[in-house]
Amino acid sequence: MDMHTFCRKLPKIELHAHLNGSLSKSTMLHLKRYFADSGFEDKSNIFFDEFQIGAGDSRNLSDCFQVFSIAHSLTSTPEALEMATQMTLEEFNDDGCCYVELRSTPRDTPYMTKHQYIDTIVKSMQKINARLSIISRFVVSVNRSHHVSEAEAITNLAIEYNKKYPDIVVGLELSGEPTIGRFEDFVPSFVRAKECGLKISLHCGEICNSEEVISMLNFKPDRIGHGTCIHPSHGGTEDTWATLCKIKTPVEICLTSNVNTKSTPKYASHHFKEFYNAEIPVLICTDDKGVFETSLSQEYGICAETFDLDRTKLARLALNACQHIFAEDNVKRKLMTQILNFIDHHC
Ligand code: 6MZ
Numbered sequence: 001m002d003m004h005t006f007c008r009k010l011p012k013i014e015l016h017a018h019l020n021g022s023l024s025k026s027t028m029l030h031l032k033r034y035f036a037d038s039g040f041e042d043k044s045n046i047f048f049d050e051f052q053i054g055a056g057d058s059r060n061l062s063d064c065f066q067v068f069s070i071a072h073s074l075t076s077t078p079e080a081l082e083m084a085t086q087m088t089l090e091e092f093n094d095d096g097c098c099y100v101e102l103r104s105t106p107r108d109t110p111y112m113t114k115h116q117y118i119d120t121i122v123k124s125m126q127k128i129n130a131r132l133s134i135i136s137r138f139v140v141s142v143n144r145s146h147h148v149s150e151a152e153a154i155t156n157l158a159i160e161y162n163k164k165y166p167d168i169v170v171g172l173e174l175s176g177e178p179t180i181g182r183f184e185d186f187v188p189s190f191v192r193a194k195e196c197g198l199k200i201s202l203h204c205g206e207i208c209n210s211e212e213v214i215s216m217l218n219f220k221p222d223r224i225g226h227g228t229c230i231h232p233s234h235g236g237t238e239d240t241w242a243t244l245c246k247i248k249t250p251v252e253i254c255l256t257s258n259v260n261t262k263s264t265p266k267y268a269s270h271h272f273k274e275f276y277n278a279e280i281p282v283l284i285c286t287d288d289k290g291v292f293e294t295s296l297s298q299e300y301g302i303c304a305e306t307f308d309l310d311r312t313k314l315a316r317l318a319l320n321a322c323q324h325i326f327a328e329d330n331v332k333r334k335l336m337t338q339i340l341n342f343i344d345h346h347c
Contacts, residue, residue: 015321227244
């Protein structure tokens with residue numbers, strides 16, 4: 001079996017995937033057709049060139065936040081959102097993922113409320129979990145560029161839906177344009193969510209802001225996203241690095257996203273290396289597989305090639321990721337058995 005096939009077949013765990021950044025070309029075309037057929041005003045005005053930020057694109061991290069509105073125009077009705085959720089999960093399933101935590105920011109649209117938004121995703125996931133072997137869970141997103149009152153409303157919904165559907169809604173995460181908004185303003189919402197039993201993930205150190213990195217790490221989230229500017233050789237400080245090394249918060253690593261947005265100059269200089277060597281739990285993820293034209297198996301392949309990991313080491317990354325999922329322990333055990341079985345046969 002060549003490395004490409006190995007990465008496809010390896011049962012993988014996806015823990016950092018934004019729904020509206022994960023829409024593939026074919027899902028977007030399908031949604032565009034749905035809008036045309038159902039007589040909705042089509043404002044999507046799709047330009048895939050505009051949505052996708054490939055290698056060598058002149059746009060940077062900040063510019064990338066413009067493209068999500070293209071996807072948002074295609075997920076504005078409950079039917080479209082259901083199709084987007086199901087098709088995206090099917091693609092993760094086809095790529096050999098055995099567990100996915102999809103994240104998304106509930107929003108009011110002309111055709112649905114935030115409440116309907118979260119409800120639609122929950123119901124779509126239940127259908128997928130009943131129909132396919134992939135196990136999916138929902139992590140509710142708070143956008144740091146929105147007003148704090150919006151974060152509070154979303155937190156209330158996340159808590160309500162976690163009580164109603166604990167086997168689907170498992171966490172709350174902070175994302176959005178990192179130059180806008182202050183973490184400290186959102187702390188009360190995240191404290192409340194934590195107290196109610198939701199797991200927490202924070203986009204942390206996506207840009208250089210050591211003070212914020214320290215306060216995020218001190219908050220003790222269950223996981224952080226990116227962690228780009230934490231190591232001193234990547235714009236962090238001795239203090240940010242020492243703090244992470246001490247508490248070893250698991251980090252959701254998104255190689256292609258960081259390279260394509262120029263947060264990292266090239267794969268070989270990605271902070272994965274320092275984190276891996278320091279034995280900080282690293283979780284290989286896609287971030288926005290539609291925007292960055294990638295897949296989780298492709299990310300595993302890039303990781304193996306760039307950092308010279310053999311099959312056993314690569315499979316161990318997937319196995320270790322099981323420890324950090326937000327779902328219940330019986331799901332953890334099931335996934336570990338599945339991956340260990342794969343390792344026994346293929347490594
Ligand atoms: C921070 C990101 C992101 O929630 O509408 N998002 N936030 N850093 C990133 N790195 C590239 N990529 C995506 O999906 C789109 C939203 O996810 C967040 C942004 O808030 C974006 O609007 P949903 O499903």
